[in-house]
Amino acid sequence: MKFDEIKEKLLQYKAGGKKIFTTSSFQSHSLVLLHIIxxxxxxxxxxxxxxxxxxxxxxxxxxxxxxxxGLNIIDAKSTIPKAQQKDANGNFLFTSDPDYCCFLNKVQPLDSVLADNDVWINGVRADQSAVRKAMDIEQAAPHNVIRFHPMLDWSKQEIYKYIKDYKLPRHPLEAKGYDSIGCEPCTRKMVLGDERSARWFGMKKTECGLNTDLVVKKDK
Structure with a gap:
């Protein structure tokens, strides 16, 4: 979607009395949506x-x-203390059960946010993963929320052109070889040019749950 299309859609939501919010990981490529907003x-x-x-x-x-x-940023945190986020051997869950770690620290905190809103502006792109490629511009989420994906058809090249055109700042770790930046224990430097390959390196995991658990699956 182009800027004017995104603006028109957001104005439509607001005119309809919808409560809108967005989320961000504050990586370089996620700044484009934040700047547009x-x-x-x-x-x-x-x-x-x-x-x-x-x-x-x-x-x-x-x-x-x-x-x-000039953004209105709100922290969303897990209600489960880190001392309780360990397995039976005393190891943090990100080492033994990363899916459950993501559930406690990402999915569960955001679920309560969804319950208090109507529209979630989400910056997923179709070229990032198979899960995201299967999404629509508008898609249902729990609590009768609409997931709005204005960046879905943007390519990585378009993202970086926008960053260059508007002279947006870059995440300091990007210069050190990091591209897709998540939690420190589960992030490695980029591998083979694939921005998602360095997340949960060596595990059969490509999503944190925000885009798998907090979405209503489409009928086939």
């Missing part, structure tokens, strides 16, 4: 899912972008 309505809440395992550089970058873009 800041141009349309910077008061739209931006939920930052703070797992407690993020790189310190990501926290600092989030604070920088909040100030530069």
């Amino acid at each position: 800041s141009r349309i309505d910077p008061e739209i809440p931006v939920y930052f899912i703070n797992t407690g395992f993020l790189f310190p550089e990501t926290i600092q970058f989030k604070d920088q972008i909040a100030k530069e873009f």
Whole structure:
């Protein structure tokens, strides 16, 4: 979708009395959606899912972008203390059960946000994974929420052209070889040019649950 199309859609939601929010991981390529939102309505809440395992550089970058873009950022955190996020051997769940770790620190906190809103602006792109390629621009989510995917048809090249055109800042870890940046224990430097390959490296896992659990599956 182009800027004017995104703007028109958001204005339609607001005119219909919909409560709108977005989420962001504050990676370089996620800044395009945040910048677009800041141009349309910077008061739209931006939920930052703070797992407690993020790189310190990501926290600092989030604070920088909040100030530069004038965004309304809200932290979303798990209600389960980190001391209770361990397996029977005393190891953190990200080592033995990463799906459950993501559920506690990402899915569960955002589920309560969905329950209080109507539209979730989500920056997934179809070229990122098979799961995301199967999505639609508008898709149902739990609690009768609409997932709105305005960046779904954007390519990685278009993302970086926008970043260049608007001289957007870059996540400091990108210069060190990181492209898809999540939690520190589960993120490696990019492998073979695939931005998702460095997440949960060596595991049969490509999604954190936000785009698999918090979506109503389409009828086949």
